[in-house]
Amino acid sequence: MSFQVDGEVASCGGRLLKLNHESKETKTQMSVNIYLPQQYYTKQTSKIPVIYYLSGLTCSPQNASEKAFWQPQADKYGFAVVFPDTSPRGDEVPDDPENGWDFGLSAGFYVDATQDPYKKNYRMFSYVHDELPRALHQHFQKQGSSSQLDFLDNIAITGHSMGGFGAISAFLQLRSANKYKSCSAFAPMVSPSGVQWGEKAFGGYLGNDITTWKKYDPAALIQTVKNTNNDYILIHQGTSDPFYKKQLKPELLQQAAKGTTWEGKIDVQLVDGFDHSYYFISTFVPKHAEFHAKNLGLI
Amino acid sequence: MSFQVDGEVASCGGRLLKLNHESKETKTQMSVNIYLPQQYYTKQTSKIPVIYYLSGLTCSPQNASEKAFWQPQADKYGFAVVFPDTSPRGDEVPDDPENGWDFGLSAGFYVDATQDPYKKNYRMFSYVHDELPRALHQHFQKQGSSSQLDFLDNIAITGHSMGGFGAISAFLQLRSANKYKSCSAFAPMVSPSGVQWGEKAFGGYLGNDITTWKKYDPAALIQTVKNTNNDYILIHQGTSDPFYKKQLKPELLQQAAKGTTWEGKIDVQLVDGFDHSYYFISTFVPKHAEFHAKNLGLI
Numbered sequence: 001m002s003f004q005v006d007g008e009v010a011s012c013g014g015r016l017l018k019l020n021h022e023s024k025e026t027k028t029q030m031s032v033n034i035y036l037p038q039q040y041y042t043k044q045t046s047k048i049p050v051i052y053y054l055s056g057l058t059c060s061p062q063n064a065s066e067k068a069f070w071q072p073q074a075d076k077y078g079f080a081v082v083f084p085d086t087s088p089r090g091d092e093v094p095d096d097p098e099n100g101w102d103f104g105l106s107a108g109f110y111v112d113a114t115q116d117p118y119k120k121n122y123r124m125f126s127y128v129h130d131e132l133p134r135a136l137h138q139h140f141q142k143q144g145s146s147s148q149l150d151f152l153d154n155i156a157i158t159g160h161s162m163g164g165f166g167a168i169s170a171f172l173q174l175r176s177a178n179k180y181k182s183c184s185a186f187a188p189m190v191s192p193s194g195v196q197w198g199e200k201a202f203g204g205y206l207g208n209d210i211t212t213w214k215k216y217d218p219a220a221l222i223q224t225v226k227n228t229n230n231d232y233i234l235i236h237q238g239t240s241d242p243f244y245k246k247q248l249k250p251e252l253l254q255q256a257a258k259g260t261t262w263e264g265k266i267d268v269q270l271v272d273g274f275d276h277s278y279y280f281i282s283t284f285v286p287k288h289a290e291f292h293a294k295n296l297g298l299i
Numbered sequence: 300m301s302f303q304v305d306g307e308v309a310s311c312g313g314r315l316l317k318l319n320h321e322s323k324e325t326k327t328q329m330s331v332n333i334y335l336p337q338q339y340y341t342k343q344t345s346k347i348p349v350i351y352y353l354s355g356l357t358c359s360p361q362n363a364s365e366k367a368f369w370q371p372q373a374d375k376y377g378f379a380v381v382f383p384d385t386s387p388r389g390d391e392v393p394d395d396p397e398n399g400w401d402f403g404l405s406a407g408f409y410v411d412a413t414q415d416p417y418k419k420n421y422r423m424f425s426y427v428h429d430e431l432p433r434a435l436h437q438h439f440q441k442q443g444s445s446s447q448l449d450f451l452d453n454i455a456i457t458g459h460s461m462g463g464f465g466a467i468s469a470f471l472q473l474r475s476a477n478k479y480k481s482c483s484a485f486a487p488m489v490s491p492s493g494v495q496w497g498e499k500a501f502g503g504y505l506g507n508d509i510t511t512w513k514k515y516d517p518a519a520l521i522q523t524v525k526n527t528n529n530d531y532i533l534i535h536q537g538t539s540d541p542f543y544k545k546q547l548k549p550e551l552l553q554q555a556a557k558g559t560t561w562e563g564k565i566d567v568q569l570v571d572g573f574d575h576s577y578y579f580i581s582t583f584v585p586k587h588a589e590f591h592a593k594n595l596g597l598i
Binding site: 009010011012015016066067069071238240271272273274275277278279280282283 | 308309310311314315365366368370537539570571572573574576577578579581582
């Protein structure tokens, strides 16, 4: 469970750590970045909560670390940010037989695959939401600084596109355990059914019986998971995003919430002229940071 | 002189334009990005000054646009940012015969080459400091909005590494014409003599007679150009930058300024633990933005 340090770099008021570790879930070395804010280094006494940021298709932990610009927000409010990878990697990890960028490597969709040949390595749900946070907790505990960082309890989840799907899916699946205290998403895919990305990925990882997809499907989960905590989910969606109408369709989550305890709690903000890029993400990170900071008790 | 629009994307409160145009100087198509801040779109009546940002080795206009994060600062103070390319490009443009990344394509060093085969295309000094600003002025004049954007008069220059060299070099060369009102640099190379990057580039572009290098050499220029305006040059330099001691040596500029009108006016800020990356640049962009905003009369 121990981490190796691939790099450590000063950024804004804190430091970005580039780590890797051996994962029992994926049976591979997994890369992960973590930004520790200035409050970590000034040894403040209150615990620093953690936001997990799940990246989209084609990304590694580097993209959002470099381009989403969470760092000044983390310094402002006093939270850490964890950037997990988007899939297992390595020569022995099966990839998309079609060599697409929307399945396989960099496209794990944050599910535990049940189908051969993917089920051996593609266990991203268990990795991201269980193994990784426990491993980080233990790693910093060994360093004597676990009491400063809260990887397990006062935590939030967010993500972009495929990662926005992963964030909302996990938030709802783990709602009864009150795992994540806060959830938001940037241009998320909100249901795998009826969209090309979802059908390819879920067919590949979970098989063609779409009843097995519902476990992960935000639009299905929202109808069965109770909102007992007056939770809101914050979503931003650019109107010039080429994937908006065909792959993402965040309004489907609002529609599915109608008549449930989530009705009126899915805050989809359509933003004019923004696309699917990090120009979009970095522009709205301050809004998401403020949203999570409130839910994590930082303001 | 007209520009083609390769892309336009909403970013923060304004928009990033990705343009290209045919350059008479380089005899190639040149890419350039420009960020127009929110004040441009709210049609404020006062003229919007422009900061020219010169990128470092290996970069295109995209890198700094995505990673340096000038946009929120441009919105805060009300300036535009122009990101020129780092060299001419194209199959017919001669590159480094050694295939290095420190000469040729993406490594024009912002000089007008005098040596074959480079002198035909590598005219980056004339391109960046004369042709490009005039072309931008004319382009926006045709659109009827030139009165909003000041590409020619109330302007500043900055840059990173090779681009920091280019910024200081041009600021000093054009000081008597009062071309740039403000100059700063991130981890700049400050003298080509005695450093590997400089000797390779200047030998290739200008030839082996190092007296011809002095025209561009900040450490030489600072001894002949008068500081009649109480100008300061702001420089940040990371102490963990692998190029700091061997290629950049910003302290050489301070030493060269001793006994001149620039003595005490070269503000080199050493910043602990920062490297040569965009994590470094983006961290200190707010300081440089404030510096230029003051010098451009915005605050």
